[in-house]
Amino acid sequence: MRVFVTGASGWIGSAVVPELIGAGHEVVGLARSDASAAALTRAGAQACRGTIDDLDTLRSAAAASDGVIHLAFKHDIAFTGDFRGAAEADRRAVETFGEVLAGSDRPFVLASGLLGLTPGRVATERDGRDSGAAHGDGPAARQATALRTLDLAAHGVRSSVLRLPPTVYGEGDHGFMAALVGIARDRGVSGYVGDGSNRWPGVHRLDAAHLFRLALEKAPAGSVLHAVTDEGVPIRAVAEVIGRHLGLPAVSIPREEAGEHFSWLGGMIGADAPASSALTSELLGWRPVQPGLLDDLGKGHYFRAG
Numbered sequence: 001m002r003v004f005v006t007g008a009s010g011w012i013g014s015a016v017v018p019e020l021i022g023a024g025h026e027v028v029g030l031a032r033s034d035a036s037a038a039a040l041t042r043a044g045a046q047a048c049r050g051t052i053d054d055l056d057t058l059r060s061a062a063a064a065s066d067g068v069i070h071l072a073f074k075h076d077i078a079f080t081g082d083f084r085g086a087a088e089a090d091r092r093a094v095e096t097f098g099e100v101l102a103g104s105d106r107p108f109v110l111a112s113g114l115l116g117l118t119p120g121r122v123a124t125e126r127d128g129r130d131s132g133a134a135h136g137d138g139p140a141a142r143q144a145t146a147l148r149t150l151d152l153a154a155h156g157v158r159s160s161v162l163r164l165p166p167t168v169y170g171e172g173d174h175g176f177m178a179a180l181v182g183i184a185r186d187r188g189v190s191g192y193v194g195d196g197s198n199r200w201p202g203v204h205r206l207d208a209a210h211l212f213r214l215a216l217e218k219a220p221a222g223s224v225l226h227a228v229t230d231e232g233v234p235i236r237a238v239a240e241v242i243g244r245h246l247g248l249p250a251v252s253i254p255r256e257e258a259g260e261h262f263s264w265l266g267g268m269i270g271a272d273a274p275a276s277s278a279l280t281s282e283l284l285g286w287r288p289v290q291p292g293l294l295d296d297l298g299k300g301h302y303f304r305a306g
Helices: 014-021 033-042 055-063 085-099 141-157 176-187 205-218 235-246 255-265 280-282 295-300
Strands: 002-006 024-030 046-049 066-070 107-113 158-164 166-167 192-194 199-205 224-226 230-234 250-254
Touching: 002 014, 002 055, 002 141, 014 024, 014 205, 014 255, 024 033, 024 055, 024 235, 046 055, 055 085, 055 158, 055 250, 066 205, 085 107, 085 141, 085 230, 085 280, 107 141, 107 205, 141 158, 141 166, 166 176, 166 205, 166 295, 176 192, 176 255, 192 235, 199 205, 199 235, 205 224, 230 235, 230 295, 235 295, 250 255
Parallel strands: 002 024, 002 066, 024 046, 066 107, 107 158, 158 224, 166 199, 192 250
Antiparallel strands: 199 230
16 A cells, blocks of 8 residues: 555554565655655655644645645644644644545544543443544544544545544653653652552553554444554553652652643652553454563663753
């Protein structure tokens, strides 16, 4: 297939692109900068200059493709106070892709998120499909776009939503785990909220990339998929591994002080958000082969001096 990928040079996209090319697909990646375009060319993909706000660019690239994987999301503004703006840009991009792909039976795979889906209990692929639950700002706005994507199945698009955990980890990660390591260094303690029993799911970026390819190739229309290796890792266990590697104590941070201690992570670090991928594995035969989160942290790459 000729596959158009947004977010192609990002943390997950830079693993998805070689996964697709290695399986014989031709990749066209959206590139916001000359550096991103050069990275895509080095990886063996074609670069299409633009952003997800360039709807005409998205429209023409999708029309010339056999399938689309939409990974791009404005995380930079989402986590600095404008989640609504990021979600609105995402919605417009999805609506554009839906218009182009309608009636074609071509695949469209949307990256979405798991955090906040079913607080306090294990989320499955059957959860979050009720339109009544997807109203408001924050993650709910992104869930509404995911529901729009599933609705495209009724309009001749082989659409699927691939939900990602809050941490997609691996060597080179600059996301949540790297942020926790940095905060521990700055604060002199490796913190967790309360008793630290709240759980986060996780997936290695290479396992996630493999699932994106499987979704493109064979996910049925209207599928919800979970890229989850670890169903729920207690954040206290994460803090303890970080503390051991940095030679710092792992300590409890009162919930009311989480915002001050963890900065932009304060509103999320105490969330209990376990999730299962059992139905995804059954549907597509996806089997994660990379290390789990704690094992990956234990390898030490998060703690190397920059």
